[in-house]
Amino acid sequence: MKLEWHRKIKDLLDTAIYIKDIKGEDFLSISSLIEDISKVYEDFYQYDEKFIENFITQVENRLKFIIDEGEKTLTPYEIVKITRHPQRFTLQDILENVYDSYMELGGEGELNIDPAMVCAKATIVRKVGNDLYFHQVMVIGHEKGHGEDFRQGGSAKPWGNEKAFRYMKMAETEGIPIHFFIFTPGAYPIEDYPGSTQQIARNLYCMAKLKVPTVAFISEGGSGGAEAIGLADKRLMAEKGYYSVISPEGAAAIEAKLKEGRPPRELVEKCAKALKLTAKDNLEFGIIDKIIPEPPLGARRKDYEFFRKLRFELIKATDEIILQTRSLKFLRKYVLSKQDTEEFKFFVNWDLDEDEIEILIENRYKKYRKMSQWAVCEPKSVFKTFFDFGHTLSLKFKNEIKYRILRPSHKTFKKFLDELTSESSLLLKPVSDPVKTVYNLIVGKKIKAKIPTPILTEEEITPYTSPLALEDKTVTCPSAEKYGCPDIWVPDLYGEFCGVCPNCGYHFPLEYKWYLNNIFDKNSVKTFNDDIASGNPLEYEGYAEKLKEARERTKLKSALLSFEAKIGGISLVAVMLIGDFRQGTVGVAEGEKFIRAIELAKVTRRPFLALVHTTGGIRIHEGTLGLTQMPRCTMAVRDYVDAGGLYIVVYDNNSYAGPVASFLGSAPYQFALKSTRLGFAGPRVIRETTGQDVPPDYHSAENALKRGHIQGIWDRRELRKKLFLALLTMGGKNLYYR
Amino acid sequence: MKIEYQDLNLMLQKFRTNPYKIYPVLTPHTGYIREFKVKERDFVKGPSGKWLEKPGTPLFILERERNQKVIRAKISGEVQKLRIDLLNKFVEAEEIILEIKHPLSQEEIVSEILLSALYIVKAPETARYTLSPSLASKLEKQGIGKVKVKKGEEILIMAFMKRETPIYFPEEGDFVIYHVYFAPFQLVERDQPLIGFCLEENLPHLQKIIERIKEEWPKS
Numbered sequence: 001m002k003l004e005w006h007r008k009i010k011d012l013l014d015t016a017i018y019i020k021d022i023k024g025e026d027f028l029s030i031s032s033l034i035e036d037i038s039k040v041y042e043d044f045y046q047y048d049e050k051f052i053e054n055f056i057t058q059v060e061n062r063l064k065f066i067i068d069e070g071e072k073t074l075t076p077y078e079i080v081k082i083t084r085h086p087q088r089f090t091l092q093d094i095l096e097n098v099y100d101s102y103m104e105l106g107g108e109g110e111l112n113i114d115p116a117m118v119c120a121k122a123t124i125v126r127k128v129g130n131d132l133y134f135h136q137v138m139v140i141g142h143e144k145g146h147g148e149d150f151r152q153g154g155s156a157k158p159w160g161n162e163k164a165f166r167y168m169k170m171a172e173t174e175g176i177p178i179h180f181f182i183f184t185p186g187a188y189p190i191e192d193y194p195g196s197t198q199q200i201a202r203n204l205y206c207m208a209k210l211k212v213p214t215v216a217f218i219s220e221g222g223s224g225g226a227e228a229i230g231l232a233d234k235r236l237m238a239e240k241g242y243y244s245v246i247s248p249e250g251a252a253a254i255e256a257k258l259k260e261g262r263p264p265r266e267l268v269e270k271c272a273k274a275l276k277l278t279a280k281d282n283l284e285f286g287i288i289d290k291i292i293p294e295p296p297l298g299a300r301r302k303d304y305e306f307f308r309k310l311r312f313e314l315i316k317a318t319d320e321i322i323l324q325t326r327s328l329k330f331l332r333k334y335v336l337s338k339q340d341t342e343e344f345k346f347f348v349n350w351d352l353d354e355d356e357i358e359i360l361i362e363n364r365y366k367k368y369r370k371m372s373q374w375a376v377c378e379p380k381s382v383f384k385t386f387f388d389f390g391h392t393l394s395l396k397f398k399n400e401i402k403y404r405i406l407r408p409s410h411k412t413f414k415k416f417l418d419e420l421t422s423e424s425s426l427l428l429k430p431v432s433d434p435v436k437t438v439y440n441l442i443v444g445k446k447i448k449a450k451i452p453t454p455i456l457t458e459e460e461i462t463p464y465t466s467p468l469a470l471e472d473k474t475v476t477c478p479s480a481e482k483y484g485c486p487d488i489w490v491p492d493l494y495g496e497f498c499g500v501c502p503n504c505g506y507h508f509p510l511e512y513k514w515y516l517n518n519i520f521d522k523n524s525v526k527t528f529n530d531d532i533a534s535g536n537p538l539e540y541e542g543y544a545e546k547l548k549e550a551r552e553r554t555k556l557k558s559a560l561l562s563f564e565a566k567i568g569g570i571s572l573v574a575v576m577l578i579g580d581f582r583q584g585t586v587g588v589a590e591g592e593k594f595i596r597a598i599e600l601a602k603v604t605r606r607p608f609l610a611l612v613h614t615t616g617g618i619r620i621h622e623g624t625l626g627l628t629q630m631p632r633c634t635m636a637v638r639d640y641v642d643a644g645g646l647y648i649v650v651y652d653n654n655s656y657a658g659p660v661a662s663f664l665g666s667a668p669y670q671f672a673l674k675s676t677r678l679g680f681a682g683p684r685v686i687r688e689t690t691g692q693d694v695p696p697d698y699h700s701a702e703n704a705l706k707r708g709h710i711q712g713i714w715d716r717r718e719l720r721k722k723l724f725l726a727l728l729t730m731g732g733k734n735l736y737y738r
Numbered sequence: 739m740k741i742e743y744q745d746l747n748l749m750l751q752k753f754r755t756n757p758y759k760i761y762p763v764l765t766p767h768t769g770y771i772r773e774f775k776v777k778e779r780d781f782v783k784g785p786s787g788k789w790l791e792k793p794g795t796p797l798f799i800l801e802r803e804r805n806q807k808v809i810r811a812k813i814s815g816e817v818q819k820l821r822i823d824l825l826n827k828f829v830e831a832e833e834i835i836l837e838i839k840h841p842l843s844q845e846e847i848v849s850e851i852l853l854s855a856l857y858i859v860k861a862p863e864t865a866r867y868t869l870s871p872s873l874a875s876k877l878e879k880q881g882i883g884k885v886k887v888k889k890g891e892e893i894l895i896m897a898f899m900k901r902e903t904p905i906y907f908p909e910e911g912d913f914v915i916y917h918v919y920f921a922p923f924q925l926v927e928r929d930q931p932l933i934g935f936c937l938e939e940n941l942p943h944l945q946k947i948i949e950r951i952k953e954e955w956p957k958s
Contacts, residue, residue, distance in 0.1 A: 471804075472804070473803055473804035473805055474802065474803040474804070474805040475805055476805060476807055487767075487802065487803065487805055489803075693787075693788055695788075695789050695791075696789055696791040
């Protein structure tokens with residue numbers, strides 16, 4: 001009995017320390033309580049049994065009171081602290097307590113490709129009456145560990161995310177559902193192969209059309225790291241979990257415009273509140289599907305009741321996804337929705353046939369397409385809605401007839417005709433050849449007219465000269481010391497040289513209008529969806545003013561411009577992320593405009609071009625509503641590319657974080673202009689996460705090319721020509737659809 | 739090649755009386771000096787950081803064709819002989835605007851002494867170099883200052899594009915290896931030092947001098 005009490009006191013001490021860590025040492029005299037418990041724990045054998053028994057009861061009551069009080073006043077930042085506490089449950093605890101059996105894949109413990117990312121084949125048991133049913137699932141998730149340094153706090157390295165990618169594909173091959181567990185403060189932001197940005201984009205692209213049901217459970221959902229395994233059919237979230245576009249510390253560093261060091265604690269707490277990162281907020285926004293309740297102040301490693309609940313919810317969520325794809329489902333769906341006990345009333349077979357897989361993927365697309373749409377700021381009128389609907393319908397109808405009915409028949413007929421001509425020519429050759437030779441001798445050989453190919457001429461553009469060129473002065477090239485570049489006369493630099501140093505090729509930044517006028521054919525740029533405006537859905541303090549200032553300064557309503565245009569007569573749909581508007585960050589408006597543009601390209605069977613003037617990542621002021629544009633837009637990209645479209649991305653200036661790690665990075669053909677900087681996180685974030693400095697050229701286009709992220713580096717002076725050639729080369733005969 | 743003990747002593751004496759090196763800061767081109775960012779006797783820093791990515795202290799602004807160029811310190815030290823009189827005046831190219839009095843560190847003094855006291859074999863081409871296998875194994879066993887070389891002995895292998903060329907020691911006399919300036923297979927620019935050799939008889943003097951430098955000067 002004594003030993004059991006000793007253990008009990010240790011548990012009480014751990015609980016008290018946990019409360020102190022979350023609520024602070026001044027909270028309801030928790031520090032003095034810790035001292036009392038420690039004293040009794042250390043001198044345990046000096047006390048008699050009665051004292052110990054009374055002491056345990058007293059402390060239990062006191063702790064219960066403190067926990068209840070702590071729960072009432074729980075702040076968002078305290079929730080962040082809960083998710084990061086070493087006593088919180090981790091994936092290892094879930095594997096041991098939720099699943100019946102499991103086997104870790106791709107390494108074990110420290111002997112691992114990446115100990116922060118765990119993949120395991122597991123069995124989960126469903127009890128129906130007295131019968132037990134075993135389901136096989138693939139478990140993929142972050143492992144924070146209980147204080148082990150090698151886990152990097154659950155920050156998956158690029159090769160960890162690549163491991164997740166491989167096992168997703170394996171689960172798809174085997175046809176078993178995947179359960180994702182997100183316990184990460186963010187991805188490990190290094191560009192070593194396969195690169196953070198590239199691998200997250202690849203994972204999102206893969207998850208968009210995984211042919212198996214996927215359920216994600218979020219405890220700590222930090223930005224891009226969470227998205228790498230977060231695109232799921234159902235997203236469950238722990239009640240005391242957080243899911244955010246950026247860590248509160250990161251947001252505070254941006255708010256305080258810090259280049260070095262840590263932001264003040266008050267600002268971090270303020271940002272945690274403003275980011276609306278709690279489970280309740282995310283459910284309200286429609287980002288997650290369900291909250292899994294936790295005991296007051298969060299579940300810890302020994303909260304077995306929580307694990308039982310989690311097991312039930314995981315099976316239930318998988319069942320719901322499966323039933324959505326079935327034709328005969330209504331009764332079971334109803335019973336399942338009403339069910340809250342942990343015993344199931346029926347068994348659901350988790351195998352899907354081809355038709356069901358198609359429905360599963362379609363449901364997934366619809367789910368993410370709808371997500372965050374409520375936050376789109378767009379003037380609404382019945383007439384406009386009706387007109388848009390009619391316009392889309394007529395476009396679809398016209399193009400369906402043209403490309404689905406007429407073109408395939410034309411192609412089949414042409415193919416048949418070609419075959420017939422080739423065959424008959426062989427048959428007739430012995431007879432026709434001598435006749436043809438004699439004829440050619442007498443009349444002379446005729447040269448067949450070539451099929452005309454699109455030609456690019458400079459006269460087709462409306463040359464635009466930057467207002468920067470109006471100044472009568474010289475500037476110094478930043479690489480002057482290295483390459484000995486002479487000073488450049490500004491009218492030359494921003495005029496004839498297109499902002500490029502004639503000596504070393506350094507590219508000076510230019511305004512976005514230059515690209516619109518100097519790349520595309522004269523009067524061919526026709527913008528659309530200009531009315532969709534960036535808003536302030538989180539009501540982030542001080543952001544409305546910043547937004548207003550950006551709108552007035554740029555005369556734009558969002559950072560993304562969507563338009564139809566032509567290059568050398570090739571018609572295409574394009575978007576451009578503009579650096580002048582909130583550093584080209586992506587929020588709900590930009591995401592929605594991107595999706596609508598790519599959908600238009602899909603309907604009208606045209607190539608799709610994304611020009612990145614600059615992008616600073618996902619807009620932090622829109623929280624997870626902004627973050628969710630990563631999976632949303634990537635799904636639209638996947639849908640477009642799979643349907644036969646040609647998608648090209650061209651980067652200029654600075655392109656960082658979320659957009660590059662999703663809908664831009666997942667493009668099959670990516671190019672960058674010289675002097676572009678491209679990556680996942682800036683040097684400060686890398687230094688804070690990895691503890692190491694990166695060389696100044698770490699994010700350069702040359703290194704991105706070396707790492708295989710981009711396919712080529714272009715000169716801005718040749719951008720129009722290069723784009724035209726890329727469209728012809730990459731598109732070829734499939735330029736207007738495969 | 740023989741170095742007298744007094745010569746080295748004299749050299750040390752020189753460093754002791756004036757442990758500085760003066761770096762004049764010149765105008766890179768013509769223009770007007772618009773602003774001085776430093777004062778006389780200010781301490782300025784040269785480029786720093788692992789990759790020298792942090793620029794040096796701004797010294798003055800030189801304007802030409804309305805292009806204001808910040809001229810920065812390339813070495814750390816104290817500002818002296820600042821030409822305040824040139825403020826807002828036109829200056830020609832390569833005109834001295836100020837001097838930076840750079841305090842020599844222990845490593846810099848040792849390096850200066852070694853460069854004048856040792857027989858240096860320089861890189862004949864920009865290529866990758868490695869010690870000859872026999873010399874490398876001797877150096878590993880015996881250590882610096884103990885491996886003797888003779889005229890005509892293969893000392894280095896120059897490797898470039900899979901082409902390997904041996905380099906032989908060209909001098910007469912009893913030389914020992916004193917300093918190796920490169921890491922194996924590292925790309926070395928043409929005319930950069932590869933190995934420093936010391937006459938065996940000079941060795942005790944040289945070591946004594948270096949010991950004294952290490953005692954007298956602080957490390958950088």
